[in-house]
Amino acid sequence: MDEAGRDAISLHELVLENGRSASPFVWRIRYALAHKGLAFESRPVGFTGIPKLFGGRFKTVPILQHGDMILSESWKIAAYLDRAFPERPLFSHPAEHAMVQLMDAWFSAEILRRMVRIYVLDIHNATRPEDRAYFRSSREQRLGGLALEEVAADRETRLPALREALGPLRAQLAQHPFLGGEAPNYADYIALGAFHWVASCSTLPLLAGTDSALRGWLERGFDLYGGFGRDPRMRPLFE
Structure with missing residues (x-):
């Protein structure tokens, strides 16, 4: 490993009031680092702390710092990790990279x-107190001026549509233990990140108790890399 490879890695990640890492995009990179066997130092930050980092250079997390390299956006970070640490690649071939990008576009x-429209009020309530005014104003603007309470008011009636939309994941998991096949790949990390996000704040279980395909996959996903996805602060995902 060259000199750059020996530099420490720091990951700036969004945390909630209870200290739990919450961003689905941060969790993608957490899994990517674990996939490569790379240790990192967590640098927790709240929503209103992000603009204070690196002179306001970045608006979102994750932000990864490795030696002189500082970059944001999960896809850019994933590409950098494969260049800097080619062992245990996240993408075995350009075709795999392209297919996972397609999956990400569909998933988003x-x-x-x-998920945002169902859990946005839960996220607000779980954020650090000093972040809540910013979160409310910024998200209500994105949601067409609706109050967060209005957006969440009928969320129980919209939950079945979200569960049905997860059908392609169930179809793949009926044939393989992971979305990536016999072993997890970045598609798994994208989807697992979203479930971590919901589990960090939810007061409404996302999945039916009978959803065995997703339950088995989530159990395997949380157990990956020594069980680093396990956290007693996680909220129930199943009814």
Whole structure:
């Protein structure tokens, strides 16, 4: 390993009032680092602390610092990790990279978008007290001026559509233990990150208790890399 490879890695990650890492995009990189066997130092930050990092250079987390390299956005970080640490690649071939990007586009449009509208008030209530005013104003603006309480008011009626939208994951998991096949890949880390996000704040279980396909996959995903996805602060994902 060259000199750059020996530099310490720091990961700036969004945390809630209870200290739990919450961002689905941060969790992708947490899994990516574990996949490669790379230790890192966690640098927790709240929503209002992000603009104070690195002179306001970045608006979102994750932010990864490795030697002189500082970068944000999960896809850019994943690409950098494969360049800097080619052992245990996240993407075995450009075709795999392209297919996982397609999966991410579908997942963001069909799953994350629905999750936001169901859990946005829970996220607000779980954030650090000093972050709540910012979170409310910024998210209500994105949601067309609706109050968070209005967005969440009928969430129970919208939950079945979200559960149904997860059908492609169930279909894949009926044939393989992971979305990546016999072993997890970055597609698993994308999806697992979203479930970690919900589990960090939810007051409404996302999944039916009978959802055995997703239950088995989540158990395997949380157990990966020595069980680093396990956390007693996680809220129940199943009814």
